[in-house]
Amino acid sequence: MAKNYQEVIAAHPLQVIPAFGDFAKAARKSIRNDYQRTFGLGELVAKRREELNFSQMQLSEETGVSQADISRFERGLGNPTVITLQKILAALHLQITLQSDEHPSKRRAT
Secondary structure, rough: OOOOOHHHHHHHHHHHHHHHHHHHHHHHHHHHHHHHHOOOOOHHHHHHHHHHOOOOOHHHHHHHHHHHHHHHHOOOOOOHHHHHHHHHHHHHOOOOOOOOOOHHHHHOOO
């Protein structure tokens, strides 16, 4: 049976070296925090769903996305397609806006 990421990391031989274990733990925490700041859509979706008093099952019925997929997405474990994300966001009256973080003066002339 295939192991998930957490099982592989926990069983890795370097985990028994205290300095490596501390480093790995700090690295995972930093990466998780960066991910949530950058891609924390699942948490935002869960918060909005709760604001609207929707259960995951109700959102599932509204969107046609399985409750299990919604749960995984909200916990940051899923990777929904753009179509799936559009269905969820539409049901929650949300939209994604993309903007450049590049300062206009640094853009290349075309």
